[in-house]
Amino acid sequence: MIKRILFLSLGLFIGSTAFSQLNMSLVGHVDYMALHSVELNDCWGYVDETGIEYALVGTSQGTSIVSLANPANPVEVFWEPGTESIWRDLQVYGDYAYVTTEADDGLLIIDMSPLPASNVLPTTNYFGPIGQTWSSAHDVFIDTTGGWAYICGANRGNGGMIILDIHTDPMNPIEVGVFDTWYCHDAFAQGNMLYGAHIGEGFLSTIEITDHANPVLIGTQITPNSFTHNVWVTSDDQYAVTTDEIAGSYLTLYDVSNPDDIHEVDRIRSSPGLNIIPHNAFILDDSLIVSSYYTDGITIHDMSRPHNLVEIANYDTHPLETGTFNGSWGAYPFLPSGLQLASDISEGLFILQPTFVKPAYYEGLVRDASDLNPLTDVSVTINNNPQTDLSNAQGEFAVGTMTNGTQSVDFYKVAYYPQTQPVNFANGILIMDTIDLVPIPPFSLMVIVQDENGDPIIDADVRIEVPQMTQEGQTNGFGESDFQLYYPGNSTVTAGKWGYNTNCDEYVLDASTGTLVITLVEGYYDDFSFDFGWTATATGATTGLWERGIPITAADTAAPPFDSYYDCGRYAYVTGNADNTVSSDFDDVDNGRVTLYSPVFDLSGIPDPYLYYEAWFFCQYGPAQIDDTLEIFLSNGITQVKLEEYPPTGFEINWLPASFHISDFIQPTADMQLIVTVADDAPDINVTEAGIDVFFITDQDILGLDTPEKQLINVFPNPAQDKLSVISVSDETYMLVTPAGTVVRIGKLNNGSTEIPLAGLDAGIYFLQSSGQTIRFVKL
Known part of the structure; x- marks a missing residue:
């Protein structure tokens, strides 16, 4: 038997490639760039009759089978070359591996029963029945209990799900049904239920398959980022996890116990704020979600409290920390030994050993202190933890951590005073609490929008922005719009209407302001601050x-x-x-x-x-x-x-x-x-x-401006806020003009440097005109 020894010095490898980890350790590794000069796709697992475990690895140029008899010293025992493709997914039924690719190789079937005695493995390629053939497919899911294969994304019809009987003759599949309403990217099936991930439509589907020849759609559920890539379901059909293959998207857990009334239970993402992309998620022992998470590597989330998903382990296989399609493509968490597999596109196959530790849970209710009514959308964040939870419509919150000891938990909602609560966390312990937030007393402001004659402008849009919140209104028949504000200080106020020039400026607003009058100049201007009906x-x-x-x-x-x-x-x-x-x-x-x-x-x-x-x-x-x-x-x-x-x-x-x-x-x-x-x-x-x-x-050609090399005057900074510095080669008169042609400043430029004060001018575009020249600048 020809074997290739793939183990690298474990100490050297950890030092150079293990970028971050929590409760997962490296056992072994295969460098496929060194072995075959290929990148990796998906991975799966297999156990032979003697109990030896194997990693099945899809690569850009073929399929690899690696013996894990000694997981610290993995050995490739089989290589089946294939047409080059960045997609090669695989699963196992009994002693047979089924491999799809978006190249034109059809469905590759490998008989692994000769292992471990022989690595001469029979293979065949299936292309569908006569008259309904297909040559490529994105994915395959196999229901190992019933012996059914579900081909997803084939180049036939809409690329839906083709249902194959593989239990009758595993090397010669029999097509028995199809669900082809939409393209399907991934699927999961067990018993009489089939679940589809429809990436183009952006939703999860539930399909009844009591009769495999006649699948019946039951329900659909749009996922958070409408790019549903993958789905996996608990053994009792109670919960389904999905991924959206979008930067910064989520692992989302759904209650699918009533398949025509699916509802979200919780969602979480790895490395919030870094735009990392989730790929494939699997449910292990109905209590853990194991995911390949591209440049974050492999993550494990505890789902024993389904409404409170908590990341408990991870292993970063890739050096980058960016939202790109690099890193871990596939994961396989189901080996009997407890080892887990990860296939990193460029870094190779990782054999990992997880340690499962229960998180510490902190859950409870957030209320309004003035009336004790529940508060929704209160952000709850454990100090030094990037995850933030939002209280639901009943005011309930749920967070967790892997860090023991006393930590601060911050509660924040717009228009309420923030509150910090010390909590003594302990692994495996649930702490319940009730938090009452005190509302901030509001102050009133009336914004009056008028034209240059002082007449009210009806139905003008008004927006008031502070760092904490944005409020919008529209003027009534008197040109008035009333606001209840919560945060005194600097505010950006914008007002506009089609047929007028939009006005935006900074104001200091507080309880003493009372009324703010904004005058709009007639004209046609739209910077799309408001929806004027395009x-x-x-x-x-x-x-x-x-x-x-x-x-x-x-x-x-x-x-x-x-x-x-x-x-x-x-x-x-x-x-x-x-x-x-x-x-x-x-x-x-x-x-x-x-x-x-x-x-x-x-x-x-x-x-x-x-x-x-x-x-x-x-x-x-x-x-x-x-x-x-x-x-x-x-x-x-x-x-x-x-x-x-x-x-x-x-x-x-x-x-x-x-x-x-x-x-x-x-x-x-x-x-x-x-x-x-x-x-x-x-x-x-x-x-x-x-x-x-x-x-x-x-009323002027704004772009008929002098180029810098022709200018006898120059301005800086541009944009400018409080003052504009002008360099001139002679004494000249200047005008500042708005795009509508209104003159707002007249003065004199000195030979050399002159500072023009901009206080009192609205933010926006202006033109400095002097000696027949026009220079555009922006007032912030």
Whole structure:
């Protein structure tokens, strides 16, 4: 028998590669880059008739079987080469391994019964029945009790679940049924229940399979990040755990005892704030959740109190601590010896020994001290613990820790005084408590929004922001909006309405303020601080739809990671804004067009209007032809003209300003509308992202500004807050002008340096005009 000895010096390996660990130790390791120059996919386990345990490992170029007869000295005993693929998943029924891949190898079946006497193992490849063949699949789940295999994500139909009888003849599966309503990424089955993880639709499904030939859908449940990757269920069909393969997402536990009425029990994530991605989760002994967690390695969570999941062990297999698709792909916690397996994509196979220690639990009720009613959404955090729990609708909270001794627990809710409670934690002990939070006495503020004539502006949007909270309102028929505020001090107040220039500024607000008057200047301006009624449509595309929001940063910066610097607030319109910090391709425009329409604006009374906006456009993807566009049109209700087309050159990772003299393109009317279209046309599907921000109408060409090398005056800092420093080569008169053309300052520049005070000016864009030159700057 040819064997390859794979053990590395355990001491050296721990010193160089074990990055962090809790209650798990390294027993053995296989370096597959050294062995086969391959990366790893999934892993599974097998026990032969003599009791020897094995690790089955899917790799990018084949399937490996490793003997764990001496787990500290693992030995590969079988290698089956395969077509290269980054997906190769496997499970076991009896003495047979079943391996799927998204290459065109079909279902590989390996007869392992000759082990350990011989490593010459019979194999075959199954491609489905005649007339209904398939050649690739994403995953396989095997119900070992009944002898049923469930193929997920095959290249047939919608890629749902194909049900195979493997108990009749394990080397020759028989297709008996299919559930093909949606693509399925992963599945779990036992008894008469089948559970599906539908990653594209973002939900868990429950399916009755008393008759395997006729699966019947019972219920669905959307998971927290709507990207349902994996599902595993307790032996009594009471609880199911899911993962969303999204940066910063959760392990989520559901009560599935009533499969048509699924409800969440608890959720938790590893390394909150670091955007780590969960991958596959398994339930061990109905009391532990073992997960492969990409760059966090392997994690184990106690679920003996299902509403209070607590991480009790972990082993980091990967040097990175970022939200990327590196690190531990697979985990296998079911070996009889208690050893656990982890397959790290680049670092190899890890054989681990866990130590199970019960956490310390702290649970109870949070109430309002004034009336003893329960409080929801109170954050509860143990000091020096990154996990935060929120009290539920009944005011109940539940947290836990692996650290014994007295620790501080912080209770916080907006509009209540925070409270810290000392708790003496002990492993395995539950402490119950009742916490009463004292409400902060509010103070009243009336915001009056008026026009330049002092007349009230009805239905104006008002937002008041402090670090602790944001409150919004809308003015009544008298231009008034009443607020109950809780935190005196510096506040950002923003007010706006379509047909006026949005105003944002800093104010010191307290109980003595009473009334705040904000004056809005007529004009058309929208930085998307508020929803002024832009509308969006899509043709073909199902992702990358236009949406107003605070841009979410993606690691590749193809999508806008922030809004324009030159406006109020943090909002913009972007094509897709899903919470995924790994890749913009997750929610970009694909295989279609998305169009954004402004509200109608009246330019009939403006003598010589100019249009200004800032746009973001990115189009790029590897070898694919870059052929997609961002087109911007202007309509006057009668005709429509194209203002500009952003070519598919990609890499414009910035907000690009644009200014147009409207009458050069179209006759201004009372029915003007801006139209923004992004196309990601077939056949070349690229990463296509766009954004629009800082739309306004002005009476001057803002971009007809002097370039720095032509300027006789220069300003700094830009943006500026309290004062603007100006360098001039001569004595000159200056004006500060708003985008609407209102002159707000007039003064004199000295030859050399001059400081212009900005106190009293609203935050926003201004223009310094002097000697026929115009320089744009931002007042914070």
